[in-house]
Amino acid sequence: MQTLRLDFHGVRGSVTCDHAAVADDLGRDFEYFLSGGAPDHFRVALRLAQPQPPPRRRPCLRTARCAAYDDGLVRRVDYHGAACAELDFRTETARIASQDPELLRELGYLLVLSRAGFLLDQKGMHRIHALGAELRGTGLLLLLPCGGGKSAMCLELLRRSEAKVLSEDTPLLSEDGLMRPFPLRLGLCPGEDVSDVPAASLRSMRRREHGEKLLVDLAYYRGRVSGPVRPRLLILGARGAAGSRRASRVEAVPALLASLVAGVGVPQLLEFMWRTDAAGAAALARIALRRFRAASRLLSSCSVARLRLGTDRARNLETLESLVI
Numbered sequence: 575m576q577t578l579r580l581d582f583h584g585v586r587g588s589v590t591c592d593h594a595a596v597a598d599d600l601g602r603d604f605e606y607f608l609s610g611g612a613p614d615h616f617r618v619a620l621r622l623a624q625p626q627p628p629p630r631r632r633p634c635l636r637t638a639r640c641a642a643y644d645d646g647l648v649r650r651v652d653y654h655g656a657a658c659a660e661l662d663f664r665t666e667t668a669r670i671a672s673q674d675p676e677l678l679r680e681l682g683y684l685l686v687l688s689r690a691g692f693l694l695d696q697k698g699m700h701r702i703h704a705l706g707a708e709l710r711g712t713g714l715l716l717l718l719p720c721g722g723g724k725s726a727m728c729l730e731l732l733r734r735s736e737a738k739v740l741s742e743d744t745p746l747l748s749e750d751g752l753m754r755p756f757p758l759r760l761g762l763c764p765g766e767d768v769s770d771v772p773a774a775s776l777r778s779m780r781r782r783e784h785g786e787k788l789l790v791d792l793a794y795y796r797g798r799v800s801g802p803v804r805p806r807l808l809i810l811g812a813r814g815a816a817g818s819r820r821a822s823r824v825e826a827v828p829a830l831l832a833s834l835v836a837g838v839g840v841p842q843l844l845e846f847m848w849r850t851d852a853a854g855a856a857a858l859a860r861i862a863l864r865r866f867r868a869a870s871r872l873l874s875s876c877s878v879a880r881l882r883l884g885t886d887r888a889r890n891l892e893t894l895e896s897l898v899i
Contacts, residue, residue: 575590575591575592576590576591576592576594576597577589577590577591578590578591578597578600578601578604578608579608579609579610579611579612579613580604580607580608580609580613580686580690581607581608581609581611582607582690582693582694582756583694583697583699583746583754584697585615585616585690585693585694585697586609586611586612586613586614586615587613587615587616587617587618587666587686587689587690588613588616588617588618589617589618589619589620589682589686590617590618590619590620591619591620591621591678591682592620592621592622593620593622593675593678595675596620596622596675596678596679596682597620599679599777599779600679600682600683600686602759602777602791602792603683603758603759603789604686604758605791605792605793606755606757606758606792606796606799615666615689615693616666616667616668616689616690616693617666617667617668618668618669618670618682618685618686618689619667619668619669619670620669620670620671620678620682621669621670621671621678622671622672622673622675622678623671623672623673624671624673625652625653625655625656625657625658625671625672625673626658626671627652627655628641628643628650628652628658629643629645629650631643634649634850635845635848635850637844637845639653639654639782640652640653640654640845642845644850644851647662647663647664647851648660648661648662648663649661649663649845649846649849651843651845651846653672653677653681656672656674656677657670657671657672657674657677657678657681658670658671658672659671659681659685659843659846661685661689661846663849663854666689666693668685668689668846670682670685676779676780677782679779680779680781680782681843683841684841684842684843685843685846687841687842688842688843688846688847689846691840691842692847692861694746695861695864695865696857696861698748698749698864699746699747699748699749699754700746700747700748700834700864700865700868701744701745701746701747701756701837701840702715702717702744702745702746702747702830702833702834702840703717703720703743703744703832703833703834703837703838703839703840704716704717704718704724704743704744704745704833705718705724705725705727705728705739705741705742705743705745706739706740706741706745706753706755706756706805707728707731707737707738707739707740707800708737708738708739708740708800708803709731709735709736709737709738709895709898710736710898712806712807712898713740713753713803713804713805713806713807714805714806714807714808714809714897714898715745715753715805715807715808715809715872715876716809716811716881716894717808717809717810717811717826717829717830717833718811718812718883719839720839721763722811722812722813722883723811723813723883723890724742724743724811725742725743725760725761725762726762726763726766726887727883727887727890727891727894728742728760729760729762729766729768729790730887730888730890730891731891732794732795732798733770734888734891735891735895737798738798738799738800739755739757739795739798739799739800740753740754740755740756740757740799740800740803741755741756741757741758742757742758742760742761743758743761743841744756744758744840744841747805747834747868747871747872748802749864749868751804751871751875752802752803752804753802753803753804753805754802755799755800755801755802757792757795757799758792759777759789759790759791759792760789760790760794760795761779761787761788761789762787762788762789762790763787763788764778764785764786764787764788766788768788768790771790771794772793772794774791774793775790775791775793775794776788776789776790776791777789777791804875805872805875805876806875806876806877807876807877807878807879807897807898808826808830808872808873808876808877808878808879809878809879809880809881809894809897810825810826810829810878810879810880810881811880811881811882811883812880812881812882812883813882813883813884814882814883814884815882815884816882816883816884816886816889816890816893817881817882817893818879818880818881818882818893818894818896818897819879819880820877820878820879820880821878821879821880822878823873823876823878825878825880826873826876826878827873830869830872830873831869834865834868834869834872835862835865835866835869837865879897881893881894881897
């Protein structure tokens, strides 16, 4: 049994796992947050074992990938017999069992981010689905939909500019108006040119719904992680012929409501976020309000631009850099 101790900006947790390869992968995923301290906020236990059958009653939540059952403040989730998970909301203690190491790894990764993200929200630090970077002293956020090219742009920034990265997917916005680092491994599409990345920093991951990902470990870019920075530029990205223009703050409202307030695209397990009890619903309402305030602060402090990304990566980077004066 291996144990990882983690510290996400003051939210401390642990992951225990009885499968060495899964534990090693998660350690590399969360390398930036590895800590020697004792956990006191959440605990996750992962076991390579036969999942227990679901209870014989009506689920409180059903999606295409799972069914969830509540027993007081304990939620049990069945992933169609391939895995089962359980979370006690009172003690923030979770367990996952599966005979598939890849599924155990994926669910463990997402559950850790789900609970750390929820507890960070309560501390006033909110993940936003965006690429966060610091370029020439300017903190910028590039908002793109899932699969829109944030990770590829992040890799291009690391290769061809003096930029520093806060996160390629979910930087943190805190109540003091700063953007804080939340670096994980980079997740790229198979076939991406990684010829300049050392083989020791490369891995792959098979996901249930979205296929395989090519992973680039933090070791590749650890020296390029930025400290806290004040965001000054909000970029609304889309696919098309490469180009850019300045935009109004009003144009950014729909994207912020989705990527920050609603958390669309943020890595998490929604089956462990949506609660049916009154206290859980009230907690989510408070978080939504705090996220809305964070979106308002971001809008008031940032200029806004639109960026179209074409197929020429170097041209895309030049266009992005032209927005930073």
